Amino acid sequence: MKLRGDAREIYKAIRKIILDKIKHEEAKKLLDDFAPTSNKEEILRRQEYLRKGMENVSEEVKEYIGKIRSIRFRRDYLHDRVLIVSEEEVEEAEKLGLCMVSTEPVEGYDFVLSTIGYGIEVELKPYDVAPELYVMPLWENRDVLEALAKLFPGGVAGKILEALEPLEEVMRKKEAIERIEEFIAEEERRLNEAIEEKLEKFKLTLSGRDLVEFLKALKSGDVDFLLSKFSSLNDEILDEIRKAEERISEKLGVYVEVFPREYPIEVSPDIVEGIRRELEREVKIELYLKSREIVEEILPLLPKLKEEIKRAYELEFFLAVKEFSRGFVFPRIEEGGIGFVEGRNLFIENPQPVSYFIGKAKDPFNGIQEANIVVLTGANSGGKTSLLELTLQVVILAHMGFPVPAKEAWIEPLDEVFFFKRKRAVYGAGAFENSLKALVRSLKGKGRKLILIDEFEAITEPGAAVKILAEMLRIAHEKGFYVIIVSHLGEDLKKELPFARVDGIEASGLDENLNLIVNRQPKFGVIGRSTPELIVERLAKKGRGEEKEILLRVLGRFRNGTKNEHT
Numbered sequence: 001m002k003l004r005g006d007a008r009e010i011y012k013a014i015r016k017i018i019l020d021k022i023k024h025e026e027a028k029k030l031l032d033d034f035a036p037t038s039n040k041e042e043i044l045r046r047q048e049y050l051r052k053g054m055e056n057v058s059e060e061v062k063e064y065i066g067k068i069r070s071i072r073f074r075r076d077y078l079h080d081r082v083l084i085v086s087e088e089e090v091e092e093a094e095k096l097g098l099c100m101v102s103t104e105p106v107e108g109y110d111f112v113l114s115t116i117g118y119g120i121e122v123e124l125k126p127y128d129v130a131p132e133l134y135v136m137p138l139w140e141n142r143d144v145l146e147a148l149a150k151l152f153p154g155g156v157a158g159k160i161l162e163a164l165e166p167l168e169e170v171m172r173k174k175e176a177i178e179r180i181e182e183f184i185a186e187e188e189r190r191l192n193e194a195i196e197e198k199l200e201k202f203k204l205t206l207s208g209r210d211l212v213e214f215l216k217a218l219k220s221g222d223v224d225f226l227l228s229k230f231s232s233l234n235d236e237i238l239d240e241i242r243k244a245e246e247r248i249s250e251k252l253g254v255y256v257e258v259f260p261r262e263y264p265i266e267v268s269p270d271i272v273e274g275i276r277r278e279l280e281r282e283v284k285i286e287l288y289l290k291s292r293e294i295v296e297e298i299l300p301l302l303p304k305l306k307e308e309i310k311r312a313y314e315l316e317f318f319l320a321v322k323e324f325s326r327g328f329v330f331p332r333i334e335e336g337g338i339g340f341v342e343g344r345n346l347f348i349e350n351p352q353p354v355s356y357f358i359g360k361a362k363d364p365f366n367g368i369q370e371a372n373i374v375v376l377t378g379a380n381s382g383g384k385t386s387l388l389e390l391t392l393q394v395v396i397l398a399h400m401g402f403p404v405p406a407k408e409a410w411i412e413p414l415d416e417v418f419f420f421k422r423k424r425a426v427y428g429a430g431a432f433e434n435s436l437k438a439l440v441r442s443l444k445g446k447g448r449k450l451i452l453i454d455e456f457e458a459i460t461e462p463g464a465a466v467k468i469l470a471e472m473l474r475i476a477h478e479k480g481f482y483v484i485i486v487s488h489l490g491e492d493l494k495k496e497l498p499f500a501r502v503d504g505i506e507a508s509g510l511d512e513n514l515n516l517i518v519n520r521q522p523k524f525g526v527i528g529r530s531t532p533e534l535i536v537e538r539l540a541k542k543g544r545g546e547e548k549e550i551l552l553r554v555l556g557r558f559r560n561g562t563k564n565e566h567t
């Protein structure tokens with residue numbers, strides 16, 4: 001279905017309301033598949049799809065959907081390994097583009113892979129040469145897998161999580177190695193403090209008798225005795241160092257000798273760096289080997305994982321549609337015009353529900369004049385424009401295959417929908433000419449059309465407007481188009497077009513806050529008065545001083561005028 005004139009704006013506004021309820025771009029994209037269509041079967045197919053989708057989705061999944069992200073697997077060039085192959089295999093190996101390829105052993109790599117017996121034996125397959133490229137993105141997105149496992153119990157995400165479990169230990173090591181400087185610095189400080197304390201104590205506990213013996217030994221040159229006095233201290237220091245190293249090793253998962261055996265204890269950055277590099281190398285190999293084991297289990301599950309992520313986005317989409325269309329109804333798709341019962345304008349907060357139809361008078365409109373051309377008249381600010389918009393909302397959503405904001409609705413599939421918004425009252429030839437052209441264009445050709453026009457007369461004088469509109473509406477009538485036109489010229493148009501129905505929205509007065517009391521529900525077949533006197537009255541009551549006087553005089557003219565009409 002084609003959207004003409006300002007109808008596209010309404011479509012965009014509806015889309016925005018729906019899209020604002022969706023977080024993920026991937027889920028937002030699903031709405032693109034719901035562009036309005038004139039194809040009845042397609043509309044029904046979409047209705048069925050949405051009906052089922054909304055039925056099966058519940059609020060509880062929201063929490064998990066929020067955690068879903070697409071998991072991207074990237075082909076990286078890995079600089080930590082070299083692949084040694086035979087001359088014949090070089091081309092194939094290089095094509096993999098995963099790491100350095102050589103026909104002979106080369107120095108400077110953390111580990112060596114080979115098809116010809118130099119290092120770790122591999123086949124020339126990407127998942128053999130670089131299994132981490134498959135495994136690591138999954139490991140890094142465990143939260144996504146966990147959310148998917150909750151959304152689809154028994155699915156592949158849960159299986160992948162299980163397969164990843166053996167990685168836990170090596171990943172813990174890897175993380176610890178990244179913090180090795182921090183661990184060592186902390187232990188170094190602790191050690192120095194502990195030793196300092198021991199030295200302090202040692203000095204304090206040297207008794208007078210010890211001192212006498214010490215001096216005696218010094219005199220006699222008894223070195224062994226002297227050293228024995230310090231050896232217990234030395235043992236204690238060594239013990240502290242060992243304990244500190246044990247604590248570090250526990251964190252790293254391998255034993256490392258970090259500290260020099262002398263006081264004060266100070267580890268040079270070079271040594272830390274050396275230890276780190278060595279540990280990293282070990283962990284890389286371990287990670288490679290573990291990944292290789294895991295990748296075999298995981299590879300066959302990846303296509304299904306992609307599907308699960310897609311389904312999660314679909315759930316998010318269904319959830320948004322469900323939220324958007326709470327209290328809505330799927331319209332019946334049938335011939336004979338457009339109608340809705342208790343329609344609620346999406347752009348108005350807490351709207352008064354309005355029922356309306358054009359074309360055939362189906363239940364509950366039985367007995368009301370049927371017409372393809374309807375003139376909507378009535379009170380200023382009564383809700384005429386809003387009713388045109390509501391009609392558009394219902395029509396557009398119905399053609400999207402969506403539920404519509406009403407209790408009941410039916411729609412004849414249309415080829416084109418035109419909406420001509422009220423243009424500012426500019427009497428310039430340009431505005432008039434353009435609007436006229438647009439209106440004429442809408443009447444051209446054939447097809448099932450709905451044309452909504454908001455106060456065309458605002459841009460020309462009423463006399464001319466009646467002539468133009470009467471003739472145009474007659475053409476629309478002859479062509480079987482549906483037209484709803486908002487106009488204050490109801491009386492004149494009714495005379496010219498007996499086949500048209502004129503409906504009216506009425507204001508019955510002002511409430512205590514001087515707001516217009518309007519029944520937004522049009523009365524069928526009744527010309528609605530535009531009640532400008534109520535606006536004058538409102539301003540008169542609100543006004544002050546001379547302004548008030550002027551307005552009261554104008555109001556008086558209305559009252560007298562009315563009296564005169566009756567007498």
Ligand SMILES: Nc1ncnc2c1ncn2[C@@H]1O[C@H](COP(=O)(O)OP(=O)(O)OP(=O)(O)O)[C@@H](O)[C@H]1O
Binds near residue numbers: 381384385
């Ligand atoms: N069904 C409704 N429920 C509640 N408020 C409504 C409803 N329809 C319209 N309104 C409110 O009434 C006001 C006037 O609506 P609208 O512009 O549609 O009136 P109008 O008849 O086209 O006015 P005008 O004669 O000035 O062109 C708006 O603020 C709108 O939000």
